[in-house]
Amino acid sequence: MAREKLKRRARGRRSPLAAGILIGVGLLMTGGIYAGASAAVAATDEATPITASVDEGEKLFQANCATCHGMDLEGSSAGPALHGVGALAVEFQVSTGRMPMQMQGPQAAEKPVQFTDEQTQALAAYVESIAPGPAYPAETVLDGRGDVSHGAELFRINCAMCHNVAAAGGALTEGKFAPDIMDTSALNIYAAMVTGPQNMPVFSNMNLTEDDKRDIISALLYQQEMASPGGFTLGSLGPVSEGLFIWIFGIGGLIAVAVWITAKSN
Structure with a gap:
């Protein structure tokens, strides 16, 4: 009986390495959590800070935006609430001239910008x-x-x-449209992806990481700077516009030449 008890105790004893393994696992987990937190803080620190005057932005908002969006950003029948939209949505809407909106419609279209960069940043702040x-x-x-x-x-x-694959834009339903983004700035491309204006979906970091967004912006900037190797782009709308151009001007030109030759020979 005594021997059986000793065997059971021996079997129940933990290995002398167990404590060391547990300590190592704990250190690794602690280090991983610390590294992740440090990266998050670093990413936050790298973001461009807003240094514009909040007071100036409040005056501009009350004079130009509160009629539709409310004095406390609560919205109205003429415009949505702005709770949670943040600075980037203001930057996108105001710096592209979409806001203040000229008239109600299916969606806000680009128009000449009404505010300076400093005023836009003040509104955003x-x-x-x-x-x-x-x-x-x-x-x-x-x-x-x-x-x-x-x-x-x-x-x-x-x-x-x-x-459109050439970023030339295209028509959507109910009078809405995806705009041409061949002249859009890098900041507004990013803002559109993050805030999802109009019918555009929001691309969070779960959908597209910051590196993915950077790559998309880089591709669009490269496309904006790259000259068309084929001459006229015809709106970069694909074979429909190209075929229409050839049919009207190409075949139409051939018919005109044939009629001229026939008339001259007679």
Whole structure:
């Protein structure tokens, strides 16, 4: 009986290495958590800060935006609430001239910008102070030095069905449209992906990481700067516009020449 008890105790004893293994696992987990937190803080620190005057932004908002969006950003029958839209949505809407909206319609269209860059940043700072949301990205996201090939592939998968593979835009339902983005700045491309204006979906970091967004921006900037090797782009709308051009001007020209030759011979 005594021997059996000793055997059971021996079997129940933990290995002398167990404590060391547990300590090592704990250290690894602690180090991983610390590294992740440090990276998150670093990413936050790299974001472009807003230094504009909140007071100036409040005055501009009350004079130009509150009629539709409400004095406290609560919205009205003429415009949506701005709770949670953040600075980046204001930057996109105001710097492209979409806001203030000229008239009600299926969607806000681009028009001449009504505010200076400083006023736009002041408006963004005011809205951010009341309704925090997506903020300005780090400068590296907008530098155009990402993977152009990968960005072009991501654009074709996620964006081309609306914006056209050549980023020339296209028609949507109910009078809405995906705009041409061949003249859009890197910041506004990023803002559109993050805030999802009009009918555009929001691409969070779960859908497209910051590196993915950087690659897409790089591909679009490269496409904007690249000259068309084929001459006239015809809107880059594909074979429909090209075929129509050939039919009207090409075949029409041949018919005109044939009629001229026949008339001259007679």
